[in-house]
Amino acid sequence: MGEEIELVAYKRxxxxxxxxxIIAGRDYVIRDVNDALLEFTGYDRDEIIGQTPDALISDPELFFGEIAPALYAGEPWIGSTELKARDDRFRYGYATATPLYDGDEVIAYGGVFVDITKRRRAEQTTRILNRVLRHNLRNDANVILGHLxxxxxxxxxxxxxxxSIDIAESRLTRLLARADTARALEDLLSAEEEIDIKPVRVDEILLREVDAMRERxxxxxxxxxxxxxxxxxxxxxxxxxxxAVLENAVEHNDAETPIVDVSLNVDEKSVTVTVADNGPGILEEDLDLVLGLEEGDQVRHGQGIDLFFVSELMNEYSGRISLEPNQPRGTVFTFYLRRQSPP
Structure with a gap:
């Protein structure tokens, strides 16, 4: 009786x-679909029953190359795909495919699709508008710089x-740099695939940037x-x-001579880069706000988008960045990166 109740609840x-x-058998042939799929795609039930799931997605190779091998190995698959409707339109979203067990035995496979087509279209539109605005901003700023x-x-x-001309030129140059950072942040946050991460030589990158800052x-x-x-x-x-961090240490520094101390330490598991300045510092209650960890008007901090980009990038690296007060004044920025062996 208990098993019958459980089966009824499952079907409902x-x-x-x-x-x-959908529900598919161990041979990957679709055995059942729910009403939401029929309404979503426009197919009749008998048009789908007996098909394999590749008939419903835009890229059949995704099913045979990734989804089926994962299920065969007893592992769930989660990813993005496009569901094909009867009118030949595609709906973009996230899908999950999971082995269904009876005890230790796989008896079927289940699949669920979450539609995010409208959200994706809005994101794409926003990216296009941002690119156009940045392009126009750069063109107009270059014209103004020429007149200056x-x-x-x-x-x-x-x-x-x-x-006054020097100040205006400096502000325009900084504005263009912020636009570049905004583009990099947008690319980072909107990436649909994992970004390419590999072992890099941190000391060489750091030294090049310090030398560039000395010239600037x-x-x-x-x-x-x-x-x-x-x-x-x-x-x-x-x-x-x-x-971004080295520039921030100088541009927002009110000392007569901005001083920036840079160090790098390596231990068994991590690489730590520290940038300490003698600027006005950041209030302790504002540290999370500056890094975008809390909502607020970051523009008033000046650092805003640059440090938010740095924070998000460290998340992609499975690292982090911290901000602490320097003594007697200023701020200490610390990068924590995962150490790797030389390639």
Missing amino acids: AFRETPNPA DLLRNAIEPGSKGAE FPNAKFSVGELPEAYATANTALTKAFE
């Missing part, structure tokens, strides 16, 4: 779930007008300790992360 749950779902150069030649050096900010003092050879889990985007 399968039939009434709002997401499209012409004005500089017509104004007496050292005058207030020349100083000749009035700042960069102190670099010994940099031992260090490989860690990352990719080329680590360059931009170091650039």
Whole structure:
């Protein structure tokens, strides 16, 4: 009696779930589908029963190359795919396929699809608009920079007008850099596939960025300790992360001579990079806000998007970044990366 009740409950749950779902036998032939799938795709039940799941997705090779092998090995499969409707339109979403057991024996396979077509379309539209806006911003900013150069030649050096031109040029250059960071952050957050991560030479990347900052900010003092050879889990985007933190240490520094101390340490499991400055510091209650870990108006902090990008990138690397007050003043940024053996 208990088994009959359990079976009835299972069938009801399968039939009434709002997401499209199928049941396939061990031969991968579809044995049953729920009403949500019929409504979603426009097929009749007898058109699907007896088919294999590859008939319902846009890329049949995905089923034979990934899904079926995972199920055969007794493992669930989770991923993105497109479900094919009767009108030849495709619905994008996430799918799960799972072995169904009776005791220790696999007796069937279940599959569920979650539609995110509208969300994906909105994300794609947003990305297109962002690209157009960044393109227009860069073009207009370059035109303005060109006119500022012409004005500089017509104004007496050292005058207030020349100083204003320098400030405007600096702000525009910074705005373009922020646009580049926004693009990198968008690419990172919208990536549908895992980003390419491999062992990289951290000490060499760090030294190159410090040298670049010395050229950009000749009035700042960069102190670099010994940099031992260090490989860690990352990719080329680590360059931009170091650039963002080093730049932040100078641009938001109110000291007469900005001082930035850089160090690198290696232990058995991690590579730690520390960047300490003598700037105004960040209030302890604002540390999570600056890194995007809490909601708020990050623009008022100045660091905003750059440090949020760094924080998200460290998450992709399975690492992290921390911010702490420096003594007697300033901020200490610390990167924690997973150590790797040389390739």
